[in-house]
Amino acid sequence: MTAREAPRPFRPPWPINQFVLPRGLLGRIAGEAMSFFNASIEARAIGLLDLTGDERVLEIGFGPGVGIRMLAERLGRGRIAGIDPSQTMIDMASSRNRRAIADGTVDLRKGLVSHLPWPDASFDGILSTNNVQLWESVGSDLKEVARVLAPGGRVAIAVYAWIAPRGGPPFDEYLRDALAAAGLVDIKVWREWVRVGPALLARAVKRSLI
Numbered sequence: 708m709t710a711r712e713a714p715r716p717f718r719p720p721w722p723i724n725q726f727v728l729p730r731g732l733l734g735r736i737a738g739e740a741m742s743f744f745n746a747s748i749e750a751r752a753i754g755l756l757d758l759t760g761d762e763r764v765l766e767i768g769f770g771p772g773v774g775i776r777m778l779a780e781r782l783g784r785g786r787i788a789g790i791d792p793s794q795t796m797i798d799m800a801s802s803r804n805r806r807a808i809a810d811g812t813v814d815l816r817k818g819l820v821s822h823l824p825w826p827d828a829s830f831d832g833i834l835s836t837n838n839v840q841l842w843e844s845v846g847s848d849l850k851e852v853a854r855v856l857a858p859g860g861r862v863a864i865a866v867y868a869w870i871a872p873r874g875g876p877p878f879d880e881y882l883r884d885a886l887a888a889a890g891l892v893d894i895k896v897w898r899e900w901v902r903v904g905p906a907l908l909a910r911a912v913k914r915s916l917i
């Protein structure tokens with residue numbers, strides 16, 4: 708990737724910051740809103756992973772756990788992991804996925820995209836919805852995502868257009884370049900209407916070893 712100005716992470720003021728790092732009662736209210744409004748964009752991102760039922764999938768920034776639940780219902784023989792820095796979201800997602808956590812299908816951890824606590828090539832699919840706008844450094848964070856993706860694995864990123872990072876070049880272009888710089892191939896970045904509004908979607912693949 709050429710040296711370009713990096714997009715700025717989305718840092719809204721109170722009370723909208725409850726969608727950045729939800730905390731306490733207001734964070735739970737934000738979580739309920741996300742559960743209601745964002746189910747379709749979560750489903751759309753999951754659809755981009757072309758899952759067949761036995762994959763290992765990671766969701767980055769799972770929020771209230773709606774996407775994790777969809778994955779658990781879809782992956783009869785698979786494994787689902789999630790990472791999110793908000794204890795309030797971990798609590799909401801854990802109660803929404805209590806049974807799948809108890810039977811070992813779902814593993815939710817506290818942390819940031821920048822330090823994923825899994826070994827290289829741990830996942831066949833990785834998704835992030837309404838989360839990439841919060842990453843401190845999209846370029847280096849995508850390299851961390853590519854590290855834990857297995858050869859042949861897919862990445863899906865979806866974000867509402869109105870919260871996509873600003874500053875520097877259009878985020879579509881920046882994201883395409885950053886996915887390529889992370890070593891991913893078959894990159895597609897496009898815009899599409901997803902139930903509540905226009906969204907930016909991206910899909911890429913980690914080159915297979917054969």
Ligand SMILES: C[S@@+](CC[C@H](N)C(=O)[O-])C[C@H]1O[C@@H](n2cnc3c(N)ncnc32)[C@H](O)[C@@H]1O
Binds near residue numbers: 727728791821838
């Ligand atoms: C706007 S919510 C989106 C939640 C859910 N994916 C959805 O679309 O409804 C953003 C989530 O990302 C989490 N988050 C914030 N910064 C993060 C980071 N650097 N790495 C991973 N997750 C992060 C927040 O705690 C929050 O749960």
